[in-house]
Amino acid sequence: MxxxxxxxxxxxxxxxxxxxxxxxxxxxxxARDERSLYVRRMKEVIAEHVDDRGGLDAMSAAEKSLIRRVAVLTIELEKLETRFAEDETVGERTLDLYNRTAGNLGRILERLGLKRKEKAPRTIQGHLAAKRKQAAA
Known part of the structure; x- marks a missing residue:
């Protein structure tokens, strides 16, 4: 109707x-041009987070909205990281923007249920086994 x-x-x-x-x-x-680098990267980031949440059908509208924001903030942080790598003269204001954006991203991810996964401490034996496996490949 x-x-x-x-x-x-x-x-x-x-x-x-x-x-x-x-x-x-x-x-x-x-977006008018779905082929732009920004839109392609948005789709990648969104797809990764949607997959982590069990697919679109398993998500609420609020979760979908938050994931779009996560994608935008992630891409903007990546752009700033590129500036840091390429331009030695990046100033304090840009670093402050980066820190605030990263903090906001972290808070949104926490709302989505981000959980820190503990890794087992690395041992000498584990390191040597990984090196042997890498050399054999």
Whole structure:
């Protein structure tokens, strides 16, 4: 049923009351060029987090929204990291922006249920076994 006209929607017809993203006629963020590096990276980051959460069907709308924000912050942090690597003159303001963005990303990930996974301490025997395995490959 279309809320504007009170008429039933034909099969496959999109509702005028929903956004283009919600009704599926626009893709990620409504971007015009889905091939841009930014949009491709967004899709990668979103797909990784959606997979970690058990797929789109297992997620709430709030989780989907948070994951989009995680993707944006992740990409912006990656861009800043590239600036740090390429430009020795990056100043304190950029470092402050990086720190605040990383903190916000961490808080969103905590809301999504980020859990720290403890790794077993590395031993000499484990290190030597990994080196032997690497050399054999």
């Amino acid at each position: 279309d809320a504007l006209t009170d008429q039933p929607l034909a099969e496959g017809q999109k509702s005028a009351q929903r956004s283009r993203i919600a009704n599926g006629s626009a893709t990620l963020l409504g």
